[in-house]
Amino acid sequence: MSSTAKDITKVSRRRAFSKADRTTLSAFVGIPLFFHLLLVWIPAVLTILLSFTYWSGISISRIKWAGLANYKNIFFDTPAFWEALRNNIIWLGWFGLIATPLGILLAYQIDRQIRGHKFYETAYYLPVVLSLAVTGIIWNFLLRPDGFVNGLFGRDIDNAISFFGNYDINIYVILTIASWRHIGYIMLLYLAGLKSVDSALREAASLDGATEWQTFKKVIFPSMKPVNIIVIVITIIESLRAFDIVYIIYGSSAGFPILGTLVFQNIAGEGASMKGAAYAVILFVLSIGPIIAYLRTTFKSDVQ
């Protein structure tokens, strides 16, 4: 009964569109859709196709089928790829085990309105609004051979610690800089989530004599499931896509290989090899999992 009534209104509504309305609706959807497809989805599909070809990038008729050759080359003949992958995995481990938990912990404490929480929130969030170009310059002031940190250790320029050049430590230096930004970002997202947690829940837990840690683990954390998933997804995506901060410090040199810069080295410029496209596809394949997880979380209610 109710479903037929719904059908009738649906039908009558559809009929109610005048010709002008139909034109308006098509334009409203069509114009943005055109740009989005043309500049995002179509290029994405083309890159996947190109990754199976040889092409110097000049004329379309010169494209030659390569099968899996580009991928074979990457997997078996390019040690830089494995080095980059290793760096991305360390990046992910660091973000996942250190930076993200710290951001969550900070959010939790600040949300409890400990003394000075407003100032703390600002301080931790400040790095997030800076561009990575500025971030790179700022940290260079601290870490360059004649910079603040070397000065503090009393090292002059000749026996200074090379924070960016020493292969044993540079990844941790980069990760520290990246975390400087990431922690504030996670804190802010989590803080917004925490504001929606019912404060009665927390009070009830504390009345029952639960410690802070128990309250967080048993009460707060489980009730934040959607935010938790989003935070995890962001952590993975950011670790895989890291590019800007490394590029700003090392340029396109091979000083510190990660997947994001390998793609860039191989696709920039006129005579680009389609190995770059293959790198981009690998990067994409690695991030499909988190993308789907994100979409599932955010669209759960819509799909039902």
Place this chain on the structure above:
Amino acid sequence: MSVDLQLAQAAAKYKNKQKIKDRFISVFIGIFALVWIFPIAWTIWTSLRPYKDVRANGLFSIPETLNFDNYSQAISRMDLPLYFWNTALITVPAVFLTLFFGSLIAFVVSRYSFKWNVSLLLLFTAGNLLPAQLVFIPVFKMYVSLGKAVGMPRILYDSPWGVVLIHVAFQMGFATFVLSSYMKTVPKEISESAMVDGASVFTHYTKVMLPLLRPALASLGVLMTTWIYNDFFWALVLMSSDSKRPITSALGRLQGEFVTDYNLLAAGATIAALPTLIVFFLLRKQFVSGLTLGSTKG
């Protein structure tokens, strides 16, 4: 009675303990907060000192003079006004177009019930999450060949408009997602009464929904402005003339050029960061709510 009393005592004891603990936590987080802002403070400090002074007396010397000379020097020697202008040429149209297109799709998806609504929304949101590197090669080729086809090689490649379009195409996905979830909170009755009154789709959008969207558009606009302002990937790969680059991309080159005069560079970096810092302090509420409106951005 006595059980109650005991309970109350236990609770008070617990509260006291918690208070002491909280003070420790606060101090600890406070020390870290100072460490957190130190790099920024050091940069500003550096920017206020003359290079000669540091050179002569060392990094940690007590300054003889503090002034804004480095700032005026940076503005003229680094051509900062030009780069700021380039940034405006990209950021302003990109933000407006993103919000406009995003609001159109969000409007249709959330106000009319078509079968493909969810798929469309999914398409846009997923598109926003694709890595930029995945689309770069074809976009680059498209821009160059379109330029050749119309006889104006720099119509999109090496032009602010090319950068604007790619930002719009990408960020539109995020804007659509955020605005449609915002619009879902607007009661359906408002739209229904507009339709009953015989308002056209166009009037429904411009006169009814758009005014209601204003707070969301403001938040999103602030957020988009900082993102597009801060981006340097697209300006780097889609532009070849340095004189057309926005400030964020130009900084990379300036860093190389003025590599010895750290104090000048510090002033340049501070100036480049200033717009985002101003936005952060003045429009922080919008910024934060823009970010949390859509929960995230990949």
